[in-house]
Amino acid sequence: MKISVKGVVVKEVNYGESDKILTVLTAEYGIISAIAKRCRNLKNKSGASPQLLSYCSFLFYESKRGYIVNDCEVLEVFWGVIKDLKSLSLAQYFCELALALSPESPNSQDFLRLFLNCIFYLSNKNKDMLLIKSIFEMRSMSLCGYIPNLVYCNKCKKYNPEKIKFYINRGIIICGDCSKKYFIGGHDIAPGVLLALRHIIYSENEKLFSFKISDESLETLSLVSEKYVAYHLDIEFKSLNFYKSLY
Template sequence: MLQSVQGIVIRSMDYGEGNKIIRLFTPELGKVGIMARGAKKLKSKHGAVTQLFTYGDFVFFKQRGQMGSLNGAEIIEAHHALREDLHKSAYASYLAEMTDRMLADEEGNAFLFEQLRAGLMAIEEDKDMQIITHLYEMKMFDLAGYLPVTDACVSCGETAGLTTFSPTLGGTLCLRCRHKDPSTIPIGEGTYKLLRLFPRMDMRRLGSVQVKEETKAQLKLCMRTYMDVHIGVQWKSRGFIEQMEKYNI
């Protein structure tokens, strides 16, 4: 069956001497694996459109139970800047890797597609990459059924005095309940506000936010620890980001 879709390349791998296998994320079909024959050759018409982060129109032939075969494609957004800048590439790769590893094959999700598309564009536009990442992480938690409780105490339901975040218990804790998790993370007012905002915020509405370094440090600790506790995946791209942070690259 010949199919025509818009999609974003979330994975691109060399295959054999001249071919590539790409994984598209599309709003209707979810993740789709496609063979792009001859894409590695210098004069290939598919060379550019099979690069990571490319957003385009794709036409491919696919039979049930088999990998698709690329017939044609046109680039809508090439996202050259995401591949040419080390930091942008690392953060964009993390968004793509989360999408690739946390979604089932052929599981359509139009809203998440728009969130990924907006996230890649926001990184390219020099918006805060850490905030973009945390916002997308929250979308992935929601998708996986692990959305943290951030508008009340996860233990008793109290809505006041939420001064700590417990990755283990799954959300914020009030003053009376913070003793229930000795490893709970203290959070300031700015961190709490963002944790409450992320679950219901649309990436397409993200502006140029200014966040204090102390708040960003607390957010990073909360989100990364929560991801490790509840998702438990060794993220290759996040590991690279952490190495850049460690060595101030």
Template sequence: MLSKCEGIVIRTSDYGEANKVVTIYTREAGKIGLMARGAKKPSSRFASLTQLFTYGHFLVQKGSGMGTLQQGEVISSMRGIREDIFSTAYASYIVELTDKSTENEKSNPFLFELLYQTLSFMNEGYDLDILTYIYELKMLSVLGLYPCLGQCSICQAKDGVFGFSIREGGLICHRCFEKDPYHFKLTPAAVKLLRLLYYMDIKRLGSISVKEETKKQLKQVIDSYYEEYSGLYLKTKRFLNQIENLRQSLSPQDTQESGLQVE
């Protein structure tokens, strides 16, 4: 049976001398694996279509086992990502996180749109850190994780000074700090941004200006939460941490006031 789908290549592996197995996250059917025969040959019509991050239309032959790629059309090669080592590192983490967090052939149009928008913004040169934080926060629900960000996770207070408790799974207010002496201290700007990125529609993301210190606080909270609750150990995450350190050593520190505009 032939079917057409809209998708993004999130993983590729060689199969034999000339073939590739590609994993595509599709709008219609979620994650699917396909055999792309001859795709390793430079002259193959599938050579560009089966590159990592490629967004396109795919004509698939489905049988009892793995599907076979029959035809396709590249809509966007995400060239801007591929031409920059930092963008490649961040995008590689995004697609591996998607791959490891999802089951085969389980449709999730919301996740497809989130993946497409995130990679498109990375391709256009938007802030890589902020895009990654948004994606990580929104992927938590896919993993069945729901951090408490609307109020204190202990006393339910909605006002006061807040920190983040990994043990309690969310924000805690100053009244409850002593109940978790290992909580992360957060500035009011970091608390506001954490909530905003978790709840906002990524399509509304506009110009971004966030202090490096605020980013560090968000990264510490998100990384620690994932380490404690997700059960994921991704090779691309370790590499990304190395790349982030390199990028920060090459660029001046951002000294502007923390702020984020949405459209």
């Protein structure tokens, strides 16, 4: 059986002398791995062969040993990411996160869209990297079943609570009054951070990247988003460590 599918390469491993195993994030099938035989010879008209972060149109053939790449056309190479070490390491973190979350249909459609948009903005350099990182972290987690409830204080149900604390482990917010009485710990988050988190988690795809945030709030947003991923997935992301070492 052959399947025709578009997707972005999120992992590549050399296999034998000139073969590669490509792992591809697709809209219809989530994550798919396929052997690309003589991958280095598999070039399209512009001379590009599929590699990490290439967006391609694939024709996969299903064999007893799994999928084999029958044909591939590279549709987009994000040079602005590939040629910049910091952007590349952040994009590799997104790849690791995609593999860890392994989105399934129908959520894989929104996941692929999110991934491509984040890589596009990283490549074009017209949005803050920390903002793109936070959006990818919180939105991808929410798409894959780790959605926090940031609508109201989990105790008194107030929608616009004062002195909010974000409890990353439980994925809830608690207002100042309730946290004083009933809770310990939690991360203080300013109203601007709460609004940004709500926007990232609950907005429509079309509006996801259109919001403004102060530099100070962005620092907190990035910190809590990263901690949220780290706590719930409990994985050490090598590319994230590398990205952070580049500051």
